[in-house]
Structures are given as C-alpha cells and as structure tokens.
Amino acid sequence: MRLRSARPRRHGAAALAAVALAALTISPVPPAAASAGDRQRAYADAARTHKVPQSVLLGVSFLESRWDANRGLPSTSAGFGPMHLTDAAALPPAVHHHSSPTEDPRGDDARRTKVPSGGSAPPPTGDSPRTLERAAELTGLPRDALRADPAANIMGGAALLADHQRRLGAPLSDDPAQWYGAVARYSGAADEGAARAFADEVYTVIRQGAARTTDDGHAVRLAPLPGLNPLRDRLDRLGLREPRPGEVECPRTISCEWIPAPYQELPGGDYGNHDKARRPVDQKVEYIVIHDTEEYYDRTLELVQNPEYVSWHYTLRSQDGHIAQHIRTKDVGWHAGNWYVNAKSIGLEHEGFLAQGGAWYTEAMYRTSAKLVRHLAKLHRIPLDRAHILGHDNVPGTVPGTVQGMHEDPGPYWDWAHYFDLLGAPLRQTGGPRAESVMIRPDYEGNRPYFYGCVPSDPATACPPHGSAAIWLRTEPRPDAPLVKDIGKHPTGDSTYSVYDHSARASSGQRYAVADRQGDWTAIWYLGQKAWFNDPPRARVAIPSRGLIVTPKPGRATVPVYGRAFPEPEAYPPGVPPQEIVPLQYTFAAGQKYTLGRVAGGEYFRAVTFDPERHTVVRGKLRYYQIQFGHRVMFVNADDVVLTIG
Structure with a gap:
C-alpha cells in the first residue's frame, strides 16, 4: 500500500549511507533486561x-x-x-489504501482502470x-x-x-x-x-x-x-445490540455478521462493486490475501457498502476481533490489484495502519483472523504457507507499468510467525545445514530494523524501534553496503528505508534459494541478483528449508517472469478477447535459483458485464510455476525451467 499522506521523501546517496549506518545500531536489538517478576x-x-x-x-x-x-x-x-x-x-486522519491513485484494485486489463476515491477521513468521535x-x-x-x-x-x-x-x-x-x-x-x-x-x-x-x-x-x-x-x-x-442477520461463512467460535457489499448496475454500463462467480465449481480458490485497512472500522464498512467503490470479503475489527463479511467466498472481490489473484483469492481487511498511528495489531484480531483463515483454508483446501497465505505486499504487478504502484500492506509490523503459530502451521525448519533454500524467520521482538516514514507530517523521521518480521537485503556481505535494487519499484533510483518500501526486504515465512554464504552472511536470489543479509549463529534470521527449486533449462540464458498466469491465445473461445501474456521487467538468468510455491494452470476469469451468466473461465494448456522472486511472488512458464529438490 502507499498512502498519499505518507509518501517517502527521496534521499540522496549520502543520506542513504547515513541511514544504513544508523540501521546497524538499531537492528537487531534484544529485549531490554528486566528484573524477574x-x-x-x-x-x-x-x-x-x-x-x-x-x-x-x-x-x-x-x-x-x-x-x-x-x-x-x-x-x-x-x-x-x-x-x-x-x-x-x-x-490520526486516515486514507483507505484502496484510494491510492497508483493502483487499480481490480487489476483487470479487460476493463477500464478503476481508481476509487475514498478520500481522507477524520478520526472517529462520539462512541x-x-x-x-x-x-x-x-x-x-x-x-x-x-x-x-x-x-x-x-x-x-x-x-x-x-x-x-x-x-x-x-x-x-x-x-x-x-x-x-x-x-x-x-x-x-x-x-x-x-x-x-x-x-x-x-x-x-x-x-x-x-x-x-x-x-x-x-x-x-x-x-x-x-x-x-x-x-x-x-x-x-x-444493553448490546443483536448482530445483523445473514448466513455468514465463519466458524461458530468467532463473532461474525453479514454486512453486504452491493452488486449493482451503474450508469454508463458499469457496475459494482464485485463480480458474481461460482467458486470453487468453476475455479479453485488458491489464495487468502491479508490486508490492513489504513482506515477505521466503521468508515471501512461505509466504503465497502458503496457500489461505486471496491470490495473484499471480510473486515476485521481491531479492538475485539469482530468480523463483518461482505461478499460470498464464491464471488470475486476487487481488492488485490491483480485480476488473476483476485479471481483466485479471498480478501481479508484488518482494521489498522501499516505504520501511521499504530505499530502493532491486537491479539484479539490476530486470533479471530487465524480462526477464519484456518476455516477458509480447510473449506477450499488451501495450503497454510506463505505461497498461498499472501500479504497484499506479496501480490505481483500485472504488467511492467503496474509494478511501481502495488501496495505494501500489512507491512513489516505484521507478525507472520505468530500468525502461523495461531494457524496451527508453525514456521519450522524443514532442511539440514546443506539445504539449498532458507525460510526467513527472525525473532520478532528482537528484530528491530530501521525504518523511516511513520510520521505523516515528517516522512523522513525515523520510526520508533519496534519488533518486525522484516529483514533488510544488501548488495554485499557487509553492514554498510547499499540495499539491493528493485528496477520495477524504483526504475531510476535506489531502494529506500521507508516503512512503505518493500523493495529490499524479506519477511517471515518466505522461502528463498541460497545464492552464497560468507562468514555470518547469507545471500539469496532476489529479483535477479544476490541479496545479502546478516545471519550470525547467535542470532539467526533464517532457517534451513528443504523444497523444490526452479532453475532455467540448460541452454536458456534468461527466462521471462510474469505477474499472472494467463492461458495461451489459442485457449480463448470466440467472443472472448485473448489477454496478452506480458513479461515483467525483471531478469531470471541462468545460474539463478528460486523456490517453488505452487504449480498453476493458465487461467483467466472473464467478467466484464453485470450479467453473471455471461461470465466465463478460460483455461489453457500452459503451465506456470509460482516462485518467490522478490518480496512478491511471480510466475514462470514451466516449459522454460526445470525443478530440482534442494
């Protein structure tokens, strides 16, 4: 996500070097000593x-x-x-993150860009x-x-x-x-x-x-x-009110009510604010996407009930973990900024802020969210891992022009390790010391990396030190080395230490192929380059993780990387325009390795009219492999690569 009110200032090389040195003194910091009892x-x-x-x-x-x-x-x-x-x-005042002018939450090339304007809202008052x-x-x-x-x-x-x-x-x-x-x-x-x-x-x-x-x-x-x-x-x-009636798709052990998002025709042949579908009959749900609202709960409910706005499936309240469901999980919400992911996902919005005005999420919300996700994952047979339980910040751009505007929520303060403990799927070591891949797994409380940008009135101010699931990635195995570059996010500049910039970060639960090791430093393959992080034996931030590795086929100098897994043109029936298969701007070169997340068949959900009878799912023969290519997942054509166990 990117907030209009909290965009990072651009810093020169000298300033970035100073920031890098400052980061050394802050990350990681063990908890303060305290007298027992x-x-x-x-x-x-x-x-x-x-x-x-x-x-x-x-x-x-x-x-x-x-x-x-x-x-x-x-x-x-x-x-x-x-x-x-x-x-x-x-x-603080809030701007819902779907109001960003740089991302279309629908992310569908077949329709005109939809950039909803939620506007800014003052803090709630009254009750x-x-x-x-x-x-x-x-x-x-x-x-x-x-x-x-x-x-x-x-x-x-x-x-x-x-x-x-x-x-x-x-x-x-x-x-x-x-x-x-x-x-x-x-x-x-x-x-x-x-x-x-x-x-x-x-x-x-x-x-x-x-x-x-x-x-x-x-x-x-x-x-x-x-x-x-x-x-x-x-x-x-x-003196409490009864919840709104409705057949919610929630486990009985949590508080959940039905507050529907409207499916409504609009002037000019448009409609809102989601698409009717028949999941999992016509297409399988593969992902659950974790968002934060950058807005307060009541205001979020107002937005999702606006037919001209966009939609998601559930909103979770921070203070007590209460949940409102807005659309059926069989239907498709407009929330992730990538139509392929939208068509195959369920979106959960958590009341809160990536950084502005708050640095932590309540245990009550973590727990109800985990119960809901566990319920939905069982219902739709979704694996409980970071290749399927995505943050909005893990969703890729669809084409090169959309990469820069993709969102960053729920951000570095979301405790993924604790969340997966609550899901009953702890982030554990699965490989030995010679494993060819690692899972990022810092100690949340002790890992306190430097960020700036938490103060909207002065985005250059350092954020207060706080536990984090994220680690920084550098170009060389030394603490003052520059951050690795993301040519999609920063086409002409460097990655920054902004709390809203994920360009050079990895977070808990993500698996990466090992590229090199030197002393206390480990390098992973990341966006086509070696990315180094400090991983000393006394304070490990990654654990061995055995699994499938993707490499280019022999003789291939480079392999295209995609932001969606669409079918080949020949798969589209008459009357359905083929969607162009456009590679992203990154390079997956010979000698590099990336971890496999899932195998995906080429698929496109065509839904551009209000009449759901005219919606259709197109499937092709193309197969894709989802890989952990950077902070975001991406796709490669299975015919371009080979799989090995590492």
Whole structure:
C-alpha cells in the first residue's frame, strides 16, 4: 500500500549511507533486561488494589497485547500498553489504501482502470473507545503514565474491569467465573456476539494458561484453570445490540455478521462493486490475501457498502476481533490489484495502519483472523504457507507499468510467525545445514530494523524501534553496503528505508534459494541478483528449508517472469478477447535459483458485464510455476525451467 499522506521523501546517496549506518545500531536489538517478576508483580498489585481476580486481569491483557508494552507505542486502533487502553485523541486522519491513485484494485486489463476515491477521513468521535480517559478518572493517574508506564497501564485496566463489574451490579468477587460480563464489556463491543466472543476467548486463555517473556524482557505466567466455567447471567444488562442477520461463512467460535457489499448496475454500463462467480465449481480458490485497512472500522464498512467503490470479503475489527463479511467466498472481490489473484483469492481487511498511528495489531484480531483463515483454508483446501497465505505486499504487478504502484500492506509490523503459530502451521525448519533454500524467520521482538516514514507530517523521521518480521537485503556481505535494487519499484533510483518500501526486504515465512554464504552472511536470489543479509549463529534470521527449486533449462540464458498466469491465445473461445501474456521487467538468468510455491494452470476469469451468466473461465494448456522472486511472488512458464529438490 502507499498512502498519499505518507509518501517517502527521496534521499540522496549520502543520506542513504547515513541511514544504513544508523540501521546497524538499531537492528537487531534484544529485549531490554528486566528484573524477574516485575511485570508479574504489577498484575498482582493491580488485581489486589481493585479486587479483580489476577487470572481475569492476566487473561484480558493477554488477549489484548500478549502482555507486551510495545514501548508505549499505540496499536493500530490507538490502544496503549499491556491492557490496550484506548485513546481516541491518538488516532490520526486516515486514507483507505484502496484510494491510492497508483493502483487499480481490480487489476483487470479487460476493463477500464478503476481508481476509487475514498478520500481522507477524520478520526472517529462520539462512541469511539476512550478507555484511557476513563482509567485516568478512576485511578487519578496521569494520561501520559497510563500510555507509557506498563505498571500504571495495568492498574488502569484493573480499575476499568472493576468499574464494569460494579456497573453490572456484580460483586467484586475473587471467583473469576463471576467476571464474564465485565470481561465482555471490556471488549468495547456494541454488539452482543462480539462481546461474547471476546469474553469466551479470554476464558479460553484462562483455562489453558499461558507463559511468555514480553517484548521488554519480563517473564509472565498465567496458571491454567482447566475447570473454569464462567457465569453468563448478567450479560443481558450490557444493553448490546443483536448482530445483523445473514448466513455468514465463519466458524461458530468467532463473532461474525453479514454486512453486504452491493452488486449493482451503474450508469454508463458499469457496475459494482464485485463480480458474481461460482467458486470453487468453476475455479479453485488458491489464495487468502491479508490486508490492513489504513482506515477505521466503521468508515471501512461505509466504503465497502458503496457500489461505486471496491470490495473484499471480510473486515476485521481491531479492538475485539469482530468480523463483518461482505461478499460470498464464491464471488470475486476487487481488492488485490491483480485480476488473476483476485479471481483466485479471498480478501481479508484488518482494521489498522501499516505504520501511521499504530505499530502493532491486537491479539484479539490476530486470533479471530487465524480462526477464519484456518476455516477458509480447510473449506477450499488451501495450503497454510506463505505461497498461498499472501500479504497484499506479496501480490505481483500485472504488467511492467503496474509494478511501481502495488501496495505494501500489512507491512513489516505484521507478525507472520505468530500468525502461523495461531494457524496451527508453525514456521519450522524443514532442511539440514546443506539445504539449498532458507525460510526467513527472525525473532520478532528482537528484530528491530530501521525504518523511516511513520510520521505523516515528517516522512523522513525515523520510526520508533519496534519488533518486525522484516529483514533488510544488501548488495554485499557487509553492514554498510547499499540495499539491493528493485528496477520495477524504483526504475531510476535506489531502494529506500521507508516503512512503505518493500523493495529490499524479506519477511517471515518466505522461502528463498541460497545464492552464497560468507562468514555470518547469507545471500539469496532476489529479483535477479544476490541479496545479502546478516545471519550470525547467535542470532539467526533464517532457517534451513528443504523444497523444490526452479532453475532455467540448460541452454536458456534468461527466462521471462510474469505477474499472472494467463492461458495461451489459442485457449480463448470466440467472443472472448485473448489477454496478452506480458513479461515483467525483471531478469531470471541462468545460474539463478528460486523456490517453488505452487504449480498453476493458465487461467483467466472473464467478467466484464453485470450479467453473471455471461461470465466465463478460460483455461489453457500452459503451465506456470509460482516462485518467490522478490518480496512478491511471480510466475514462470514451466516449459522454460526445470525443478530440482534442494
């Protein structure tokens, strides 16, 4: 994604060199040392002070932040600290990322370019969450302390839970089963299903227990209470609304409602805002695409209900993980900027910001997203790996002219390793020390690369250090070497350290073929070049990964690389114009290797009219291999390459 309000400034060579040196001092940084028990003691003190069961306080906090402090930085929904105390004053104006003037979310050459204008929107007001303000009233603690001091934040969260309990007319009992209604209210949800789902997940955490070391080095433990059954008798006193009716395609264990996107004819023979289809009968769903909204939840719902806008299948709310479904998974949304991917994917929009106004996503949203994706992947037989579960930033441009405008969400702060843990498909080592490919897998909390561009008013300002799934890639095995170049993203310039520029980055779960090794440095093949990253034994950022490798056939000097897997012209029936097979501007030369993601048959979904009876799927004889060519996946003709195991 690229925000109009947060485009990076161009920097000269000297400035880039200075940035590179600055990056050395910041990445990676291990969590700060902490006295054992300090954070645990803060939970105990707050629980005792406000007469909240410590297990309830720990369970709520875990579902909000996994007990992390996030260095006082706001979440993507302006929540602060381990208890995610929300402060609407910290919310920035937003521009939905589908409003970018450089990308057509539909990405279909057969139709005129569709560049929707969502415009900028002010932060929400009125009923927006302001729990930090209420916590300040209840505790007398300063707002700055509630934001930045984890102990104060925990005290504020405990005060809020006790306040909710009293307002429900419930006792400040030491029995955690008595606190279900207060936990549901803590979610901030206005609808019953979402509040229940949040509370149910908190009590699941309490029953199972948890233990981890936080991002700032504190060991925290929640002892399991396996026999705990919460009392739900006071939930009717919350005054919550019933969810909108509809047959949603969600697992029963999450809160989900039907808020439809319109399928509607528009003037001039146009229509919006998605396409009717018959998946998986006519075409298989191969991908799930992870987006963030660069917008607030309520405003996102307004946009997707506009017939002149674009569409996606689901929107997830940050504060509690609640989900709205907008179009059936059998139908095709306009969200990824590549028609081939759109036709074969399901799009999930997560409330939040790649960088502007937030640096982390809530555990509640991660968990419901993972449950939904696991459900959809099972339904459509989609493998749970990074070749099929894509970020929007992994979707390729369709032709050379669209590469530069493709989006970058969900960005470097999305924790892919944690997400795949929740999916039940951990990113594990699958090869030995001589494996010819590696999987990128840095320690998220300890990996804190340098970025700039998180402050819209001054895009050159360095972003606050924060855990990240991304690593930088360099032209040589030395820390001050320039970043590798992306001739598609920057045709005449260098890659940058902007948080919105993925040109020289790899992220957790992506597999690359090894090109070279020197000392503590490893090189991978990336966009037609060797790309080096520091990978010392004491702080590995990649793990061996055995799998299929793609190389040019003997005698081929170069192999074309494509952004979509379309059929050969002869496959199109009369009346359906063949779609041109256009190679991208990159070079896949002899001697280079790339990892195989999937085998794809040439396919094109023709849908240019409002009448779905006139939509058709064209299949050809061409076969393609999807490869991890850069940060984005791309395709090569299977006849041009050979496969080996490495």
